[in-house]
Amino acid sequence: xxxxxxxxxxxxxxxxxxxxxxxxxxxxxxxxxxxxxxxxxxxxxxxxxxxxxxxxxxxxxxxxxx
Numbered sequence: 001x002x003x004x005x006x007x008x009x010x011x012x013x014x015x016x017x018x019x020x021x022x023x024x025x026x027x028x029x030x031x032x033x034x035x036x037x038x039x040x041x042x043x044x045x046x047x048x049x050x051x052x053x054x055x056x057x058x059x060x061x062x063x064x065x066x
Contacts, residue, residue: 001031003018013047023048 006024009051010017026030031042 002043004043006041009041009045026036039042 004012006020007018009029013020020029020041021039023029024034024041024054028048029041029045031045033040
C-alpha cells in the first residue's frame with residue numbers, strides 16, 4: 001500500500017496541514033498510522049466528511065461557494 005504525507009493530503013483535499021493532523025489523531029482517516037512524529041496516510045483515502053454540518057447538502061453548498 002502506498003502512503004502520502006500530511007502535506008500531500010492537505011494539498012489533495014484543499015485543507016490545512018494542521019486540520020489533516022487533527023483528523024488523523026481523532027481516527028477519522030481510516031488506515032492512517034503514526035510513524036515516529038509523522039503520519040502515514042493511505043494514498044487512496046478520501047477526505048472525511050466535515051462534522052460541523054448535520055446534512056451533506058450544507059457541506060456541498062459550502063464547497064460550491066469557493
